[in-house]
Amino acid sequence: MRAVIADGTGGPEVLSVGEVPDVEPGPGEVLIKVAATAVNRADTLQRRGFYPPPPGSSETIGLECSGTVVARGADLADDEGPAIGAEVCALLSGGGYASLVAVPAGQVMPIPEGVDLVTAAALPEVACTVWSNVFMVAGLQRGESILVQGGAGGIGTFAIQLATALGARVLATAGSPEKLALCAELGADVTINYRDEDFVEVARVATGGVGVNVILDNMGGSYLTRNVAALATEGRLVVIGLQGGARGELDLGRLLAKRGAVIATSLRGRPVGDKSAICASVVEHVWPLIADGSIRPVIDQVLPLDDVAAAHERMDDGGHTGKIVLTL
Known part of the structure; x- marks a missing residue:
């Protein structure tokens, strides 16, 4: 063969x-x-x-x-x-x-x-990854919000559409105007250029200071501190990739105050x-x-x-x- x-x-x-x-x-x-x-x-x-x-x-x-x-x-x-x-x-x-x-x-x-x-x-890979992590593990519910890091990639484009179809409010990051336009076309309510915008601040404003309920993250260590900062009370951060490294600083006090969860999974x-x-x-x-x-x-x-x-x-x-x- x-x-x-x-x-x-x-x-x-x-x-x-x-x-x-x-x-x-x-x-x-x-x-x-x-x-x-x-x-x-x-x-x-x-x-x-x-x-x-x-x-x-x-x-x-x-x-x-x-x-x-x-x-x-x-x-x-x-x-x-x-x-x-x-x-x-x-x-x-x-x-x-x-x-x-x-x-x-x-x-x-x-x-x-x-x-x-x-x-x-x-x-298969995108559908199983997004469904298992966002819905089976993180338990995203209708009416909740999700931040999709890397919204224009294979995982991101699928996550935006699935979350939108099931009634969630979607925020997505990408690195160019063309990719941001694609995220919006697929259903993202808020798009964030990670090259020149602070996704924590944009998420805070977009949610009226509440934060997002779920984050699907492909970056890992380099985004850990900011991802936790962007979470709402009882928010769930699901790390599925380490493009930004395997190590980061986790403020457990901040996580405790939010009663939040950090989950790392692989398929x-x-x-x-x-x-x-x-x-x-x-x-x-x-x-x-x-x-x-x-x-x-x-x-x-x-x-x-x-x-x-x-x-x-x-x-x-x-x-x-x-x-x-x-x-x-």
């Missing part, structure tokens, strides 16, 4: 496409012939040697895909998992940058109505049962919102797998909006 091969760790230039042995479905797994995959920030970290796959997972980069089921594990019951020939998308622990991938049946989802097979590759390393439960919840609660047009996948570029280095360059330079998709 064809797959992306990394010649050591480093920049995008270490990535190329070659031939590797075919994979086969193990117990509880199905085999997908991949139509498309998508690039995530975690992929660039793995390329640089900072985010190895969980034990037992494929060493090939790629956390999501879309495609067609071509084989099933022998232990799967007839009514367990998708049938051979089904067009699906899947949440992966690795292996998406390849023409075949084996994945636990519970992490395989039907393609939402109205979404084509290639575009569907851009959905990739969770047990199969947890990820399967998240996927099932996404299909139940999120897919209908995509089908009725409340949420649309935001695609920056669609490139062939052979252009994987260019796709990673695009991710690294930060100029993208939404998702970068690779086709096979």
